Every structure is written in structure tokens, then in C-alpha cells.
Amino acid sequence: MSVKEKLKRVLIEDLNLEDVEPDEIDDDMALFGEGLGLDSLDAVELVVIVQKHFGVEIKDMEEGRPALQTINTLAKYIEQRLAG
Amino acid sequence: MRMAISGIGISGGFGCGVAALRQALQCGVVEPRQCSVERNGAIDTFPAYRTSLEGLDEFIPKRALRRIDHFSKMTLHSACLALQDARLSGGDLSRMGVIIATGYGALKTTFDFLDSYLDFGYSCSSPTHFSNSVHNAAAAHVSMQFKATAPSLTVTQFEMSVPSALLTAQLWLAEGRVDQVLFGTIDEYCAVLRYCRRQFFATGEQGPLQPFTFTEQSAVVGEGAAFFVLSRGEEDARYGAIDAVTLGNHAVVPLTLPHDDLLIIGADGHAKCGRWYAQALTGRAVAAYAPLYGSFPAAAGFDLAVAALSQQDGILYASPATAGASDSALQVVAARRPLGKANIVCLKFGPGGDYGLIRLSR
Numbered sequence: 525m526s527v528k529e530k531l532k533r534v535l536i537e538d539l540n541l542e543d544v545e546p547d548e549i550d551d552d553m554a555l556f557g558e559g560l561g562l563d564s565l566d567a568v569e570l571v572v573i574v575q576k577h578f579g580v581e582i583k584d585m586e587e588g589r590p591a592l593q594t595i596n597t598l599a600k601y602i603e604q605r606l607a608g
Numbered sequence: 609m610r611m612a613i614s615g616i617g618i619s620g621g622f623g624c625g626v627a628a629l630r631q632a633l634q635c636g637v638v639e640p641r642q643c644s645v646e647r648n649g650a651i652d653t654f655p656a657y658r659t660s661l662e663g664l665d666e667f668i669p670k671r672a673l674r675r676i677d678h679f680s681k682m683t684l685h686s687a688c689l690a691l692q693d694a695r696l697s698g699g700d701l702s703r704m705g706v707i708i709a710t711g712y713g714a715l716k717t718t719f720d721f722l723d724s725y726l727d728f729g730y731s732c733s734s735p736t737h738f739s740n741s742v743h744n745a746a747a748a749h750v751s752m753q754f755k756a757t758a759p760s761l762t763v764t765q766f767e768m769s770v771p772s773a774l775l776t777a778q779l780w781l782a783e784g785r786v787d788q789v790l791f792g793t794i795d796e797y798c799a800v801l802r803y804c805r806r807q808f809f810a811t812g813e814q815g816p817l818q819p820f821t822f823t824e825q826s827a828v829v830g831e832g833a834a835f836f837v838l839s840r841g842e843e844d845a846r847y848g849a850i851d852a853v854t855l856g857n858h859a860v861v862p863l864t865l866p867h868d869d870l871l872i873i874g875a876d877g878h879a880k881c882g883r884w885y886a887q888a889l890t891g892r893a894v895a896a897y898a899p900l901y902g903s904f905p906a907a908a909g910f911d912l913a914v915a916a917l918s919q920q921d922g923i924l925y926a927s928p929a930t931a932g933a934s935d936s937a938l939q940v941v942a943a944r945r946p947l948g949k950a951n952i953v954c955l956k957f958g959p960g961g962d963y964g965l966i967r968l969s970r
């Protein structure tokens with residue numbers, strides 16, 4: 525399973541997005557606001573999810589903000605960290 | 609001070625709503641669900657009375673519920689049903705107090721939070737799990753949902769949680785601090801609870817639940833939520849009223865009861881509690897309904913719901929399981945009987961002889 529696929533699955537499971545299917549999350553859809561509709565508390569949960577499921581720590585929001593925009597940006601961030 | 613019961617909302621192993629409870633009482637049979645838990649590579653299969661949340665999204669949108677755990681969802685569902693039953697939905701509820709009685713609280717969320725802390729450290733502990741594991745979280749969800757700005761409280765005293773919390777409801781109403789109390793009793797099942805009960809009771813948890821076999825363990829775990837709208841007004845007493853709530857200990861000051869009262873006892877297959885019923889109620893007319901919803905501390909609220917429904921219907925329903933009744937010195941109500949002028953008393957014993965008594969009247 526690719527990082528993107530796994531991300532979509534754990535997002536739905538851990539954030540209880542019962543009304544969303546993985547296929548419905550576009551790779552470039554905004555995670556917050558108008559897109560998937562996540563909010564600031566979800567941002568904290570996302571940091572926990574990334575560390576728990578991928579072993580990648582997002583140490584500060586300065587670094588995390590650009591990564592937490594879309595599935596694409598977050599997957600890229602995780603892949604870079606895992607490679608480094 | 610009398611507390612009028614003007615609405616009931618309930619969900620348990622028998623289904624959701626007053627009509628489902630009445631049907632279970634008339635039918636006399638509710639089969640527990642077969643559940644299984646995997647532990648150390650082995651599958652543990654056991655019966656349990658589980659609750660469905662069917663219909664909750666008619667009251668609250670699914671998206672708004674995504675951060676709310678099962679315990680709080682059960683709470684919100686039955687609270688909504690109770691307010692609907694009392695025809696209070698949508699009104700100004702700012703002077704409505706909220707009290708929740710629970711033996712164990714939000715068990716699953718609490719253990720999930722602890723597990724995440726132990727497995728991954730503090731940086732991976734979910735803030736949502738933490739906020740839901742706070743003991744008054746469910747009551748707070750209810751208060752926020754209905755804009756009930758009067759006091760909000762959660763009371764825990766294991767088997768005595770329900771009568772103990774009812775005393776507070778009575779006090780709030782007597783003091784005029786609130787116009788109504790939305791009073792709820794909730795407990796939930798979780799895999800850790802099953803593990804603990806299996807350690808304590810072994811095969812005694814396999815059922816069937818036999819409330820009158822006082823010397824043997826036959827409890828079957830259950831879960832559910834029962835809510836009541838309580839007020840001072842006699843005109844609101846659609847299900848009668850709660851006249852008195854008493855807490856005591858039979859081993860210290862023996863319990864005495866008026867002889868014409870009909871008793872709904874909280875016997876639920878726990879041998880340690882059962883012996884007190886056998887001892888204190890010789891020759892008394894008693895009924896027990898735990899085989900319809902299972903064994904859990906907040907089930908005392910389900911007994912109260914049965915009593916309230918019986919008052920409205922003017923009959924005491926037959927006990928659903930009577931095995932062991934002939935061996936006891938109790939007169940078990942084996943067939944439905946008219947209430948006549950008799951009052952109903954709900955009685956719950958804890959393992960040490962402590963008891964809670966709730967007397968109702970029409």
C-alpha cells in the first residue's frame with residue numbers, strides 16, 4: 525500500500541470520517557477548510573497520526589503547516605523523512 | 609419532595625425507545641448478542657447485551673458526532689429521546705440541570721487513551737480521546753447540545769450511582785436551582801471490562817442470566833443509557849413520580865419496607881449481591897428484569913424505567929426469568945398483575961449490603 529493510500533485510510537479511521545470513502549479524497553484536495561473540512565483540533569490529531577502510523581515526527585507547526593495542506597504534500601513530507 | 613417523570617429515553621440490548629422497552633416487557637425475552645474478543649491469539653466468545661445507536665443521526669448530524677465516543681453517543685441518543693418524549697425538544701432549556709449516573713464512566717475511551725500513552729508515549733496520546741475520557745464529558749455534551757446552562761454533574765458510586773445521583777436531582781429541584789433535571793444512567797461495554805469480568809467470574813458470565821438463583825453467578829454483561837425528565841410539577845407526571853430515594857446498609861441498619869409495596873429488584877446474577885435480596889425480602893412480592901438488558905451498575909436506571917412504565921400502564925409485568933424462584937422465600941411475580949393501589953419500589957443491593965431504594969407512586 526502506498527503512503528497516500530495508507531494516509532487516506534488512517535485519516536478516515538482515526539478522524540472518524542464515516543461519510544467519506546478513500547476514493548473521494550483527491551490527492552490535491554485541501555485537508556482543512558473548504559476541502560475535506562478538517563479543523564485545528566484535527567491538525568493536532570494529524571500530527572499524532574503521522575507519528576503513530578509512519579514513525580515521522582512533525583516537531584513544529586512552522587515545519588508542519590506546508591506539509592499538512594493536502595494528501596500530496598503530506599505524503600511527500602513523510603517519504604522525504606523516511607528516506608532521510 | 610416528589611419528582612414528576614414527564615419523559616423517558618432509553619436504549620439497551622432490547623432496542624431504542626420506550627416502545628421497544630414495553631415490547632420487551634410484554635414479550636419477556638431478549639437474547640444477548642454473541643460477541644468475541646481476540647486475546648493472545650485465542651478467541652473469547654461470550655454473550656452481551658449491546659446497544660444500537662440507530663436513529664441518533666435524526667437528532668444530530670453524523671459529522672458533528674465524529675469526535676464523540678460511544679459512551680457519549682449513547683448518552684446523547686437517550687437524552688434526545690427523553691426530551692422528545694417529554695415534548696421539550698427545541699424549547700428553552702437554559703434552566704434544565706443535567707445529571708448522569710454511571711458505575712464505570714467512558715471505559716473504552718479511557719482505556720484507549722491510556723493504551724496510546726503506554727504504547728506510543730505522551731506525544732502520541734490523542735487529544736480527542738483525552739477530552740472524551742474526562743468524567744463529565746458526556747454530561748457536558750448534553751448540556752452543550754441543548755444549551756442547558758444550569759448545573760451539569762456526573763456521579764459515580766458503582767452499584768449505588770443511580771440512587772446517589774437521584775438525591776442530588778431531588779435537591780436541585782427542591783432548592784429551585786433548576787426547573788427540570790435531565791437525569792441519565794449510562795454504562796458501556798468494552799473489551800477490557802470483558803477481560804476483568806472473565807478474571808473475576810470465569811464461566812459465570814456465559815448466561816443465561818437468572819436473577820433469582822441468588823447463590824450462583826449468572827450475570828451477562830450489558831450496556832445502555834436511560835434518561836428521565838424530572839420536574840416539580842404534578843401535572844407533568846406522565847409516568848408517575850418518584851416519592852423518595854433512600855440509601856443505607858442492610859448489614860448496619862436492617863431495611864424495613866411497607867408490606868403492600870411491589871418490589872422491582874436489581875438482582876442481575878451477581879452472587880455476592882444476590883444473597884442480600886434473599887435475606888431481606890422473605891415473603892415479599894418481587895420482580896426482576898435484568899434478563900432484558902443485562903448486568904451493569906447503571907441498570908438500576910433501567911429498573912426505574914420499567915417501574916415508570918408499569919405505573920403508566922397500571923400493571924407490573926411478569927419477571928422474564930423465574931428459575932430459582934421456587935428455592936427462595938420470595939414471591940416472584942411470574943405473570944403480569946394489576947398494580948391496584950400498590951406502589952412500586954426499586955431496590956438495588958451492592959455486594960456489602962449497601963442498598964438504594966427508589967419509591968414511586970402515581
